[in-house]
Amino acid sequence: MAYIVRTKNQSDLMQSTSGGFSTPLAQWFFSKGGSVWTASYDDNWNVVHREFTEDGIEFSKTRGSKYVQSYLGDTYKKILDELKRNQWVCFIGTTCQVYGLKQFLKKDYEKLITVDLVCHGTPSPKLWKKYLDFQTKKYDSKITEINFRNKTYGYHSGTMMLRFENGKKYTGSARVDYMLKSFFSEISSRPSCYSCKFKNVSRVSDYTVFDCWHMGELLGRKDDDKGYTNLLVHTDKGSEILKEISSAYEIFPVNIQKAIGLDGIMVCNSAIPNKNRQYFYANLDEHDLPDHIRKYIKITKKDELLESIKGMAYKMKVIELLRKIKNMKKRG
Ligand SMILES: Cc1cc2nc3c(=O)[nH]c(=O)nc-3n(C[C@H](O)[C@H](O)[C@H](O)COP(=O)(O)OP(=O)(O)OC[C@H]3O[C@@H](n4cnc5c(N)ncnc54)[C@H](O)[C@@H]3O)c2cc1C
Structure with a gap:
C-alpha cells in the first residue's frame, strides 16, 4: 500500500x-x-x-x-x-x-x-567535518542548530540552516551551499551508492x-x-x-x-556519479573547502545572484509563480 x-x-x-x-x-x-x-x-x-x-x-x-x-x-x-x-x-x-x-x-x-x-x-563524514570547521571558523562561533532542509522558503526550496551561539544564522540553498551543492551534484557519496544493490x-x-x-x-x-x-x-x-x-x-x-x-x-535507480567523483576526495585535505568545491563543481554568478534575491522572491511569491509555470510546461 x-x-x-x-x-x-x-x-x-x-x-x-x-x-x-x-x-x-x-x-x-x-x-x-x-x-x-x-x-x-x-x-x-x-x-x-x-x-x-x-x-x-x-x-x-x-x-x-x-x-x-x-x-x-x-x-x-x-x-x-x-x-x-x-x-x-x-x-x-x-x-x-x-x-x-x-x-x-x-x-x-x-x-x-x-x-x-x-x-x-551518503556523503563522507570527513567532508561534513570539513564543512563544520569551515562554518564555525567563518562565523567565529559554536553551532547550536542544524537543519539540512529548513522550510523557511518552503518545502520546495529547502535550505541548509545553521544557527550559532553568537546569535548569527546561516542559510544556503543547494545552489550555493558547499555541502548541499556537492551532495546534489552527485560528487560526494560513497562509491557503492552509485551502484546501490537495494x-x-x-x-x-x-x-x-x-x-x-x-x-x-x-x-x-x-x-x-x-x-x-x-x-x-x-x-x-x-x-x-x-x-x-x-x-x-x-x-x-x-x-x-x-x-x-x-x-x-x-x-x-542509483544516482549517476559526477565525472569528477573519482578525484573529489583524493586531495580534499589540500584545499580550503570553498576552493575545493569550486575546483570540481561550478557555482556560477547567476547561482549567487539568485541566492541573494531568494528571500525577496519568496516573499513576493515569484518562486511559487515560476514553479507553477515549470509544472505547466512539464504537463505540456
Ligand atoms: C542521505 C539521505 C539521502 C536521501 N535521498 C533521497 C532521495 O534521493 N529521494 C527521496 O525521495 N528521498 C531521499 N531521502 C529521504 C528524504 O530526505 C526524507 O527522509 C523523507 O522524505 C522522509 O521525510 P520525513 O519528514 O517523513 O522524515 P523525518 O520524520 O524527518 O524522519 C527522518 C528520519 O531519517 C533519519 N535520518 C536522517 N538522516 C539520516 C542518515 N544520514 N542516515 C540514516 N537515517 C537518517 C532521521 O533520524 C529520522 O528518523 C534521503 C534521506 C537521506 C538521509
Missing part, C-alpha cells in the same frame, strides 16, 4: 524534512516502553545512530534528513539485546543500513519495525519513506509547501501499527505506481 502522510503537529512538521512520518511512529514505540534507533548528532555534530526512549529536545534532533553517512557503532548489537529482552524496537535508516541490521539479526523478530529512507547516496520497490523494511514533490498532482489539491512524505507499507505488521497511529497524521492512500512515477526515481 502507498500513502501520502503528514504529521498533524505543526512544530514537528516544520522541523522535519518532508511530512515528519517518524515522530508519531516513534511516539507509538515510546508508549510501549520500547526504543527508537535513528540518526541524530553527537556533541560535535557528527551524524550518529543513537537510542531514544522518549520524546523531547534530544529526540527533536533526529528530525530531518542529514545528508551524511551516519555512524552505527554497536547499534545492531544493542538492538539484538533489546529484542532478546522482548522489547519493542524501531530502527530507521538508509536501505543498506536496514538490510545490514536484518543480516546481523539472522531471523525475524515480532517486535522489530524498520523504516528505510529512499536514498541517493534499488527495488520491494524492500526488507516494514515502511519506506521518500520525498513528496507532487502532492498537488497526487491528491488533486493545492500544495501549501509545508511538505508531505511518500510512504510505502510492505508488511501486515506495518499496516496494523499505521492504523493505530493514523489519527496523528493527515493520511491519503495513493496509487503506488503513480507515486513512484512522480516522486520515486530513486526508489529503483
